[in-house]
Amino acid sequence: MVVVQVVRSEWTKIRSVASTVWTLSLAVVVTVALGMLISALSRHQFDRMPAQERGSFDPTFISFAGMTLGQLAMIVFGVLVVSNEYSTGMIRTSLAAVPQRATFLFSKIAVATGLALAVGMVTSFAAFFLGQAMLGSHGTDIGETGVLRAVIGGGLYMTLIAMFSMGVAAMLRSPMLSLGILMPFFFLISNILGNVDATKKIGRFLPDQAGSRIMQVIPRVGDDTPYGPWGGLGIMLLWVIAVIAGGYALLKQRDA
Structure with missing residues (x-):
């Protein structure tokens, strides 16, 4: 019963913060729009591509070209969900109301x-169908063989990106520090x-390198x-489990 109440409380927190709603909306728009553009x-450049590139042309993966920027919004969402309470000071109230830190975090x-x-x-499904139309x-x-797996995998990839960001934010607590590490890591390093x-x-x-394999x-x-595709997603899942476990371990050890 306590878990249900905590879940309801967390849902209220997420939907009542405008920034989280906007970041998720941006993830959809950017991913789909950029995927359609690419x-x-x-399509217009296909006939001018070298024969080798045409032979390995992956129309499914092309429709997911917007994931590169779409994952940016998912990173921001994941960081804000966890670290927003730290930046506002509300974390003390939350932990006082839910002293079981495992229940609170998970x-x-x-x-x-x-x-x-x-x-x-x-x-993922919108990006695929609109991308194929383009x-x-x-x-x-x-x-076609492997296509449905890739489309479902695209949705799983975005989810795991958000979860990875949550784990990092749980460890670092600061939204600026978390984003300052995650952005260069995914987009440069x-x-x-x-x-x-x-x-x-x-x-x-x-x-990200391993997880994106699922979309190919x-x-x-x-x-x-x-x-292979599922092996790559499995590697990404291990990263997610590791950072979330790290976030929980640090949450247990330190004060709010």
């Missing part, structure tokens, strides 16, 4: 994860490590990644 450009994460999953799935004859069908030959073997095991249907030419 898909339309790809109820918050569960509610936010459910919301992120719903938004992620809607975003690709026209170069598109694919959701009934991860891309560098994943694309430089000397560090590529390390970079492919980072959460046609492997890139010369791709020697040692895991």
